Amino acid sequence: KIQYKLVKLLSAWHKNICVVGDSDQSIYSWRGADITNILDFEKDFPGAKVILLEQNYRSTQSILNVANSVIKNNDSRKDKNLWTDNKEGDVVVYQQCEYSDEEAFFVAKKIHEFIYKGYKPSDIAILYRTNVQSRPFEEVFMTEELPYKIVGGLKFYDRKEVKDLVAYLKFIENPNDNISLKRIINTPKRGIGNATIEKIENYAGETADSMYGAILSIEDVPGLSTRAINSIKPFVALMNRFMAMKEIMGIKDFIEEVINSSGYIEELEKENTIESRTRIDNIKDFLSVALNFEQKNPDANLEDFLASISLLSDVDKTVDTDNMITMMTVHSAKGLEFPIVFLVGMEDGLFPISRAFENDDDLEEERRLCYVAVTRAEQHLIITNAKKRTIYGNTNYTIPSRFLDEMGDTIERNEKKSVQVNKHEYVIRQEERLLDVFDYDESKFTAPKPKVKNISNMDIEVGTKVKHKKWGIGTIVMIKARDDGDKELTIAFDKEGLKKLLQSIAPIQIV
Known part of the structure; x- marks a missing residue:
């Protein structure tokens, strides 16, 4: 707004000002962007000549019809209607899948078909509302040997918070893992400094023991202060507790316990930044990895789980980086274009994001974001969602995005159709309920409680x-x-x- 006022002052005398803007693509209010700058321009500069640039040179008319159908539902906009001299093009397809992992397999299957027809991986983009949605597609693409890159973020298993959590699990499974121990011993901060860690490591080397073996006898480690020793002891007690719990808990519930008891979430909550809240979302979504694994491998243990995610994280990084499928949020995609676009996760609560339900201005910005997403596609646009989505460790019923209704007959609808992909069998999910997606307005992380998993608060008696x-x-x-x-x-x-x-x-x- 300050920039706009400065421009008004500079142009007040001669009125020699020219601006270019699109009220339908204002998607950065959370960064301070103000859509009224363009909406009120004619009022602030009486006599301004407005030239509508409605011809589109990127997309087919079929894609533009979808964009026009959605954006016309906004009140805060300058009325216009995109058109093109390009051919009508293929109809925009909307595919509803049964489960979110089935959605990822459907997208992979379609990509294989496009590549068979001659398209390159670099011609293809996967667009989603939030970064936390990338994980199912990453896992399936690794399985299907489809090269991909994440724009504006790291791959799921390369994210710091995921690596930290995996390090916890590796150490709990194998206390001789010194590398994992060094990563987690002061994460979150426990007052255990580098000097203390170095002394423990040196003592372990001298005694031919692991570092954990050394800290089990922490008072024997020379040169440590009383404060350092007192900082180590609670960590040892916590790790011993985790190692005991691992033997009697299911994988997903155990990982949930590690997340809650380690203090990792609490430290991120105190930061209270967009980055920290994104990290909390990624940690919670790691529970989805555990849930899916446990459902498919009911007799597996923590060691089996770690082996499975090791296969996903240790992928070949020598692929051609110039010919990869692009995954990114819609915000990151603004200004870009691709021959083929998959717009995924089109469900109320995801897109539009749940926090937008309470405010008309926010909902209109979500609609503008959808308009931006649709107009990234040049030739083919495929829109997908899932009837049930596994996110944050729970499988929930979903509601199709309201934007799909607004698209009307401009899209071809394939709803409630189960897509068979590969030989993957989908087990019946538990804990299913209406989708309640966490977003950046969530001030506190409340871990989902296991459903009738224990009797910790019940009065019981012998013979039960x-x-x-x-x-x-x-x-x-x-x-x-x-x-x-x-x-x-x-x-x-x-x-x-x-x-x-x-x-x-x-x-x-x-x-």
Whole structure:
């Protein structure tokens, strides 16, 4: 706004000012952009001559029809209608898939078809509303050997917060992993400095032990201050607790426990920046990775899970970087164009983002963002969504984006059709409910609670029948109170015999 006022002052005398702008592509209000600069221009500069540039040289008329149908629903705009001398082109296709991972496989399948027809990977773009949506497509593209790059961000498994969480899991699985230990010992900050870590590492080398072996006897490490020792001890206790819990919890629930108890989320919340909130979203979406793996591999353990994500993160990085599929947010795509565009995740709560529901101005900006996304396509535009989406570790029912209704008959609709891709079998998801997407307005991260996974807050007694996820049906035969207020349960399982579990963390439910 200050720049606009300065321009008004500079041009006040001679009125010699020319501006170029598009009220339908104002998508940066969160950076301070003010759409009224263009909407009020004629009022602020009486007598200004307006020339509409409605001819489009990029897209087919079919694509422009979709864009026009959506944007006409905005009130805050200068009326215009895009047209082109280009051919009508292929109809814009909307494909509704059953699940979000099926959506990713559908897109991969279509890309293979385009490449077979002669298109290059660099001709293709995947556009989504938020960066957290890239992960399913990344995983499928790696499986399908489709080269891709992320514009305006890192690949999912290259993001710092994901690497940190994986390091936690690697260390818990293998306490001799010194590299992972050094990454997490002061992440989040625990007052354990580099000098302390160096002394521990040197002592471990002298005693031919792992670093964790050294800190289990931390008081024997020479040269450490009392403060350093007191900073190490809570970390050791936390890791020992995680190592015990790993044996009795499911993979997704265990990772959720690590996220919540490590203090990692809490530190990011205190930062309270766009970057920190994006990192929180990525951490939460890592739970989706665990959930999908657990559903497909019900008997697998943490070691199996780590092996699976290692295959995804250690991909060949020697591919031709000039011929890759582009993945990016719609904001990053402004000003770019591609022969083929996939606009994915078109669901209310994702696009438009949920926070826009409360404000008409925000919803109009989301609509302008959709207009920008559609007009990135030159020849082919494919729009997709999923009836059920796994995000932040839960599988939820979704509602198709309201923008799809606004597109009317300008798109070919393939709704409620199950797409068969490869030999992938989709298991029935649990914890399904209406989509509630977290966004940057979320001030506090509330971890989703496991559904009837434990009996931590219930009054129980000897003889109670329970069901354990891994060990099946059992009967509580002894209850022993502990000094810390918890209870130790001795349970006789029908097939596994006697097991001792802590009530506060036991993954069991009453039958």
